[in-house]
Amino acid sequence: MTDLMLNYFRQKQQKVQSEHTFDTQCPFCSMQCKMQLIEQRIVTRKKQKTVGKDNPTSEGRLCVKGMNAHQHALHHNRLKQPLLKVNGEFQPVSWEVAYQTIQERFQMIQNTDGQDSLSVYGSASLTNEEAYLLGKFARVALGTKYIDYNGRLCMASAATGANLSFGLDRGFTNTLQEVPETRCILLAGTNIAECQPTMMPYFEKAKENGAYIIAIDPRETKTTQLADLHLKNKPGSDIAIANGMLKILIEEQYIDPTFIETRTEHFEEVERYVTSLDLNEIATVSGVSVDDLYQAAKVFGHEDSGMIFTARGIEQQINGTETVRGFLNLLLATGKIGKKYSGFGAITGQGNGQGAREHGQKADQLPGYRSIENPNHRAYIADIWGIKESELPGKGVSAYEMFEEIESGSISSMFVMCSNPVVSNPNANFIQSALKKLKFLVVVDLFLSETAKLADLVLPSTSYLEDEGTVTNVEGRVMLREASYPIQGEAKHDWQILCDIADRLGKGTYFSFPSAEAIFEELRLASQKGKADYSGITYDRLRKEEGIRWPCTSKNDPGTERLFEETFAHPDGKAKMAVVKNQTLKQKPQPNNNYPLYLTTGRVMSHYLTGEQTRMSPSLAAREFEAYVEMHPETADFFDIKENSLVKVISEHGWIIVRSKRSTSIRKDTVFVPFHWTETQNVNRLVADQLDPYCRMPGFKISVVTISPVR
Template sequence: MAIQWKKSVCPYCGIGCGLMVGIEEGKVVNIHGMKEHPVNCGESCTLVHNFAPLFTDRDRLTQPMIRRNGTLLPVTWDDAIMYVAHEFHRIIREYGPGAIAFYGGAAAFNEEYYLINKLMKGYIGTNHVECTSRLCMASTAMGFISTFGADAPPTCYADIEEADLFLIAGMNMAVSLPVIFNRVCAARKAKGARTIVIDPRKTETTAIADVHLQIRPGTDVALNNALAYILLEEGFVHEEEVAHYTTGLDDLKLILKEYSPSRVARITGCTQEQIFKAAHLIGHAKAMLTFWLQGYNQSTQAVFKNNTLHNLSLLTGNFCRPGAGPLSIAGESNSLGSRWMGVQSHLLPGMRFVTNPVHRQEIADFWGIPAEKIQSTPGRSIIDIIKGLHTGEVRALWVMSSNPAASLPYTQWVTEGLEKAEFLVVQDILHPTETTVLADVILAGAQWSEKTVTLVSSERRIELAEKILEPPGMAKPDYEIICLIAGAMGFSKEFSYTSGEEVFEELKEITRGRICDMNGVSYERLRNTIGPQLPCPKTDHPGTARLFSDIRFPRPDGRAALLARDYRKLAETADDDYPFILITGRLASQFNTGTRTRRIKKLTDIEPNNFVEIHSADAQRLGIIEGDEVEMASRRGSIRCIVHIKDHVLESNVYMNLCCGNSPLSEDDKQVNFVCNTVYDAHSKQPELKCCAVKITKVASI
């Protein structure tokens, strides 16, 4: 039988690469990039090429399970759904709706998250609804909102070919976003575009930099302020013109007086010469495109980092035109879509906020419920949900398509919180995971290509992920499971959907007239063409490549905000007891904490053991050689790992990958999140997963 090829879109990172999935005798036999897709033009990363084994992995969930007498046992769907509904009702009756919380993964899809919001915020009445976008892009979202007025990435990937300067901050693009990195490299070669990379570690990405600003971890705000200082002092800013489309220039100039290049050189560890060179590249650029990721976002100063980076674009007119502006690319496939569907505790669907009475009334009218049913105060962030499990204020947690026992900081504390849950429901495609082993109920979900749903990429492009295979055994699409639970709780009429398409036709109405407008989109259109970029308000609309091209922003006065932000030190700094600052990152062969990819032998064999990178001078002082086993400890926990001695990090810094989970998927505890900190940015509530203080001790050989 010849291979049949089906069109789809990648379920991993937020780029949204078009894929072709090869099916033979009912099995996926090959996956490769779609040549005609404008995002990746046939390219794809190693994760995609090795996805097929997940369809037949021995740990695929094929039916629901309930814990009885301490053991998880297979049950029917009727038993599982009725048990979940009964326990949710009991907890609401005894403790109120605020005792129930939800946490999902940003790789889940629009239809699923619309339904979760409708059920949890609209009908149950709890705003404790979160997803992993809180760990990934919450700070980017708050940076966009505070600077520009909306969580709406304004640029597009086509700007890469138009730019003459790339500013890449807080990410190893070559590893985390290889398809985009290849486009950046091609643009450099084709038109001589220059590159500034800001990273405390030497990486594959810094290798292409014209200027590598190897700053001390967490000093980005000071650096950005120094760059703005030079731009203003040396006449690169047309102040009268900037004042037409921004507010706050005078306040910014006042605070920048404290950020002279000489002072910032001492703060960051960069030389004044490097800072001036970077500022001059920005000042002379005709079109600067900025990129950033978790090195910015997972920080207690994350929103300020975003704001000060945007200041550089606004001061130099690098905005609202081809090749210029901020290009944020999420770490998970539907991070933007999940936010637009309202899956954070302060949001409602369609880019609305629970604190806004007009927004609450709009959503209540749409759902046909009293406005007072929707709580007017934001719910708990995921870190605060775990705190609530510890205190008993949160009694039940419903987890979908996520593995918080591996992905959240301070793993032991998170696990203890999940164990304290009175009722833990985990809806996933795999078992065991670090989270499913703690569950009272496991619900077997269908994964990508086993259901038909939509997602929104980081350039606001909406795409259809078509059902290609039947889910294994009794597994069901997540939207169907949500509807079954809602129905069993007494909301059958309100959740009587028969397909993802029916859900989509409803949810797109709630986006009408907004930046996320999907009303020109249908499943049929997405099946027949490449998905358009949003907003796309009408069926004959081609989509919107760039936002705010009229230099009008969705703020009350129509102007963007230049924000004066002061630098603050890391929440946890090195001291005599914990003399190293740990920074974290990704492997090209693994995705996030590796819940899926660690099961794929070809990927795991590339780097089977987690390791810590140590500077040679520090290794010499500690009496450590290449390949030694060390214990790395923080104030929260410790892990053991192998040493790689490389001068990629600064002295007194160490680096570790986040891809290795703890038990049950590995023999030893190697997950870096055992030592990471739960503190978070006050504005975005995104945890500071990237930096914490640790000590390193050589493990004595037996």
């Protein structure tokens, strides 16, 4: 080697002064892909890139969000010290001042307004440890019944539907590894290709293996393009499709009488109802032809295995619980549940949407999927927490209803952790108005979000790169997220913040945790013998086994790959079929002279939830830098809307202004707006505050609007 070449390599080596690798996990969707951040220091500059890491769920794949997640975590706008609002302006303060302020204000408010005047609003992006601790914090440190979380806006219908039908909710009843071998797949209201891109190869492999894929969606998407049959229905009509398919399955004798007799209840009532329906009426209501209904039902009934996957498209409706149960009826009637290559998958949206709803953030829940209204469950958790059962508060209200309690004066203060309810809730103008009425609002976040801007005190938390803990992915697989990146500024882990505040409120003995793992050890005990039993899972096992599917009842238990093989989780072991009536469609908004179009909402691949994190990533923001309204060209012409022009979208609840986007992939009576943007682009300003009667899910997916050009 020449001296010139040696000198070149020496110079190159000197420039790359160091390289560090940090194992972590994507903070976004429910696939929870394992990945590594590789950071090089070149002279005085740092250069980062993220690469996928092999694991059983995503097999080393990453989508564009995961590859660029570090950009928001390392963004210069990260909150790095507490901010206290003084005379309408935020001022940096020490943690001591922040904690002292919380102690004084919380105690003063409870002394004057009562114990339940404080409230807690959580998140499905928290780790299991922090979700568990937040529930304990509300009920033990604050002593309030008012706690709920943003997962109420995401997974509540599927969770409630599965609990009512099966007695248990664990996202997927089977593993992802079974998907390629199933013979028929029904995708109801899910756009996997854009929402969970690293899951898509499982369905592509199924298609290669000859599976017949049916998609139900008012729009043509990258997911529906994979389908053999696309039922392009009217928004909100999914329940009618499920009932129509079941009518055909029964009349064409594609049901499994033995399975129905031995493993289900209430089939006779369901049969009586669906066979009384008129398929021509269903076709009119849904916009799906009778021929297509027959095609979907006959293929699903004929094949010896089948899976149904649902997501927000059918769940974010005011009859979402019943709609989910309608599709579960199809599985139960054909016996396609509890065996290989047949089952149900509720495709979780948020990163820890599964685990965060299992361990106590919901108003009606205690850890391990226990009920806060069950005396035995209350006694068990009270014993774990070292308090009297009588000291545990009762059931509160759902996420949206907490803002109604603010409006009525029952709630005076709110503690928001890792959520942005001003943007994510329906009737968003009302949410903003309610928050402004609070006597004291505390927000814990990475950035000064739209909700944080309204706060009296903002506390900086750590990102996924810095905060170790477990999450439960879409399969019900508990995974350990390693996190060793240096903490940014004075930020603290969410669990540390909760422990510190509890200590200032005189409850420190109940929150003396030195690490996330110590919290998980208590969670294991709290979940033991509950429906979501994590008691056999440890950090050591998670490192060695790359994740374990619950329930896992002992350290020798490998976990549960497939649910309901022999029995369902109801006390009698039988699944409960349900009569779900098409009449509930009449409760939904219908186009009229003033608002002649359906509005539906959803995601785009490059953004996540309210966009607070992804819009801080230059690489992601550049892909989709503003919201838009997608409409059919004929619809655009009728309303005199030009391509790429500004459009005012109006409902009876508010208005937004977004860019027009013409597309033949959407129904002529429907427009679509993604929900990742804020202010005058926040589509949730247009959504009504009607709630599902069973799970209190808002009806995000169906509103009625009119549109006009902005001159």
